[in-house]
Amino acid sequence: MRSHTIPRPAVQRISLYLRHLELLAERNVATVSSGELAEALMITAAQVRKDLAYLGQFGRPGVGYRVGPLGDALRHILGTDRTWSVIVVGAGDLGRALLRYKGFTRKGFMVVGAFDISAAKIGKQFGPARVQHLDEMPDVVARFNVRLAALAVPPEAAQEVTDRLCAAGIRGILNFAPTMLQVPPGVAVHPVDLAASMEQLAFRITARR
Amino acid sequence: MRSHTIPRPAVQRISLYLRHLELLAERNVATVSSGELAEALMITAAQVRKDLAYLGQFGRPGVGYRVGPLGDALRHILGTDRTWSVIVVGAGDLGRALLRYKGFTRKGFMVVGAFDISAAKIGKQFGPARVQHLDEMPDVVARFNVRLAALAVPPEAAQEVTDRLCAAGIRGILNFAPTMLQVPPGVAVHPVDLAASMEQLAFRITARR
DNA sequence: TTTTGTGAATAGCTTCACAGCA
DNA sequence: TGCTGTGAAGCTATTCACAAAA
Numbered sequence: 001m002r003s004h005t006i007p008r009p010a011v012q013r014i015s016l017y018l019r020h021l022e023l024l025a026e027r028n029v030a031t032v033s034s035g036e037l038a039e040a041l042m043i044t045a046a047q048v049r050k051d052l053a054y055l056g057q058f059g060r061p062g063v064g065y066r067v068g069p070l071g072d073a074l075r076h077i078l079g080t081d082r083t084w085s086v087i088v089v090g091a092g093d094l095g096r097a098l099l100r101y102k103g104f105t106r107k108g109f110m111v112v113g114a115f116d117i118s119a120a121k122i123g124k125q126f127g128p129a130r131v132q133h134l135d136e137m138p139d140v141v142a143r144f145n146v147r148l149a150a151l152a153v154p155p156e157a158a159q160e161v162t163d164r165l166c167a168a169g170i171r172g173i174l175n176f177a178p179t180m181l182q183v184p185p186g187v188a189v190h191p192v193d194l195a196a197s198m199e200q201l202a203f204r205i206t207a208r209r
Numbered sequence: 210m211r212s213h214t215i216p217r218p219a220v221q222r223i224s225l226y227l228r229h230l231e232l233l234a235e236r237n238v239a240t241v242s243s244g245e246l247a248e249a250l251m252i253t254a255a256q257v258r259k260d261l262a263y264l265g266q267f268g269r270p271g272v273g274y275r276v277g278p279l280g281d282a283l284r285h286i287l288g289t290d291r292t293w294s295v296i297v298v299g300a301g302d303l304g305r306a307l308l309r310y311k312g313f314t315r316k317g318f319m320v321v322g323a324f325d326i327s328a329a330k331i332g333k334q335f336g337p338a339r340v341q342h343l344d345e346m347p348d349v350v351a352r353f354n355v356r357l358a359a360l361a362v363p364p365e366a367a368q369e370v371t372d373r374l375c376a377a378g379i380r381g382i383l384n385f386a387p388t389m390l391q392v393p394p395g396v397a398v399h400p401v402d403l404a405a406s407m408e409q410l411a412f413r414i415t416a417r418r
Numbered sequence: 419t420t421t422t423g424t425g426a427a428t429a430g431c432t433t434c435a436c437a438g439c440a
Numbered sequence: 441t442g443c444t445g446t447g448a449a450g451c452t453a454t455t456c457a458c459a460a461a462a
Contacts, residue, residue, distance in 0.1 A: 007453060011412060015405035019387055033421065042389055045421090046455055053423055061422040062462040078408050079415030086407070097306035103387060103404040148410055172410030174403075178228055178312060180251055188413040190406050194383075195312040196224035197399050198295070199287050201357055201381030203220060204397040206288030216431060242443065254443095255433055262445055270444040271440040 010051045014074050016041050017051070021071040033064035083108045085144040087170075089161055090153035091116040091124070091131045094176055098150050100127035109148070113140040134161070138168040150174040151181075219260045223283050225250050226260070230280040242273035292317045294355040296379075298370055299362035300325040300333070300340045303385055307359050309336035318357070322349040343370070347377040359383040360390075 020040045024032055034048040041048070052058055052065065055077055059065045075081040086109045088098050098104075099114055113136075114129035116122060121131045132140070140146065149170045153161050158177035165173060172188045175181055178196065181189050229249045233241055243257040250257070261267055261274065264286055268274045284290040295318045297307050307313075308323055322345075323338040325331060330340045341349070349355065358379045362370050367386035374382060381397045384390055387405065390398050 009453070012405075012409060014412075015402070015408045016389075018408075019402075019405065035421085040389060044455065046457090047453095049422065050424080050454075057423080059422050060462065061460070062420045064421065077412070079411040080408055084407075084411055093306040093309040097302040098403070100302040101403060103402075104407060107404040107408060109404070109407050147414060148407065150407075171414040174406055174410060180225075180249060186414075188410055190410050192401065192403070192406060193224070193228075193312075194307070194310060194401070195316040195318070196221075196228065197383055197401060198293075198313060198318050198357065198359075199224045199227075199289055199316060200221060201383060201397055201399050202288040202293055203223075203286070205356060205380040205395075218431070244443085253433065255435090256431095258444060259432075259446080266445080268444045269440065270438070271442045273443070 006054045010054055013041065013043070013047075013051055014055075014078060017048075018071060018074045018078070021067055021074065024067045025071060029067055031064040031066050032070075034059070037065075080108050083110050084148055085110055085112045085146040086148045086150065087111070087113040087115065087137065087140065087146050088129070088150045088152065089115045089134070089137070089165065090151065090176075091118075091121045091126065092152060092154075095150070095152035096126045098152060099129055112144045112146060113137070115140075134164070137164065141165075141168040141170060147171045148174070150176065152176045155179045215263045219263055222250065222252070222256075222260055223264075223287060226257070227280060227283045227287070230276055230283065233276045234280060238276055240273040240275050241279075243268070246274075289317050292319050293357055294319055294321045294353040295357045295359060296320070296322040296324065296346065296349065296355050297338070297359045297361065298324045298343070298346070298374065299360065299385075300327075300330045300335065301361060301363075304359075304361040305335045307361060308338055321353045321355060322346070343373070346373065350374075350377040350379060356380040357383070359385065361385040364388045 017037060020037060034045040037048045038045040055073065058070050058073060088095050088111060091114055099111055111128050114126060114131045115134045115137050116131050117134050122133050124131050147170060149165050151158060151161065151173050155177045158179045159181060162173060162181045162183060166184055166187050171186065173181065175189050175191045178193050183189055226246060229246060243254040246257045247254040264282065267279050267282060297304050297320060300323055308320055313320065320337050323335060323340045324343045324346045325340050326343050331342050333340050356379060358374050360367060360370065360382050364386045367388045368390060371382060371390045371392060375393055375396050380395065382390065384398050384400045387402050392398055
């Protein structure tokens with residue numbers, strides 16, 4: 001029975017299981033045990049079994065998990081068994097790096113548009129996309145049925161741009177601006193604060209001595 | 210009494226409290242209540258009080274928290290009341306964006322070196338740093354007493370580079386490679402997997418309907 | 419024998435609720 | 441009255457430990 005309450009931390013680990021399964025698949029490994037997955041992810045074997053059991057019955061006692069089918073199942077659960085169109089908003093240094101980031105493509109995220117408001121940037125080609133004015137964004141979102149956006153604009157502009165993204169139909173925002181975004185229900189925000197992450201490291205190596 | 214077990218999630222929130230306190234300081238706000246901080250961070254007021262109480266007695270009943278002193282205290286706890294030297298390893302798109310990222314500077318992280326192994330990139334100037342060969346890295350780490358590194362190399366190279374970073378004296382690694390890094394005790398790793406983050410968004414907007 | 423799936427136990431984190439201070 | 445600090449309660453997540461399957 002599929003209880004529809006997969007713990008948040010477990011969902012985050014699904015991406016990591018999948019990452020490792022893809023590595024194993026490349027190496028033509030057919031099966032993997034919870035212990036092996038645990039070692040690769042630096043967690044306990046019990047954790048692995050519990051997580052995977054939330055999603056269904058994928059393992060075979062005495063054998064382990066079949067790499068291919070488990071990978072397929074995890075992709076299906078994450079929703080990445082299809083291609084997602086993504087736009088990048090903000091064509092500063094970070095935005096441009098995101099436009100060219102191969103990791104997205106490899107996972108089936110296809111950048112179909114880049115937006116900014118600076119005349120100096122509009123028209124320039126970065127990676128797969130030519131920068132357009134933000135005013136064109138709703139059009140592109142509608143035409144390509146875009147649901148995901150990476151937001152890399154200055155923090156002062158983040159909320160206003162977010163409102164426009166949500167109005168245009170965006171449902172998930174990868175937020176690189178160091179701000180909390182207000183979004184309507186049904187829209188998900190995943191914050192990525194690079195400076196805050198660096199601070200966490202500073203804390204951890206300061207505290208430990 | 211300072212119990213030296215601040216919960217991990219609480220430590221992560223410290224960065225967010227600080228972020229908001231800095232905003233308030235800019236606006237010359239003198240005091241802030243747990244309720245106001247809670248609203249800004251989209252958490253409960255009880256959570257805010259509990260978190261801050263782990264760190265000391267900063268609030269005054271009936272008044273709230275004084276913005277300046279609390280900010281100073283949080284910076285001290287995080288270890289960011291001083292400047293940290295940082296190196297960036299890997300001068301691909303992401304590495305170059307990190308080199309120019311203003312958010313680090315604003316928080317007192319100073320990029321003092323950039324490294325790669327590709328002859329095509331060595332010698333080039335990106336933001337504050339000229340790219341050097343990775344072989345020069347231990348020298349720079351020693352000379353500037355660098356403890357923090359941002360790692361933006363291909364996943365195949367990540368572990369080997371990490372070993373060299375740790376040997377050189379790096380104690381904290383912001384890891385942009387989609388790999389689990391093996392590090393000796395005393396070295397902290399903070400993973401940033403952009404593709405995995407995007408997957409989490411895909412999941413959340415897929416699951417919700 | 420190996421390894422899963424899972425109830426039970428434990429640990430960790432958040433929220434409640436209220437005494438006490440300004 | 442307004443707001444903090446905090447024990448107690450409640451909830452969530454992880455680990456244990458073992459029966460059952462291959």
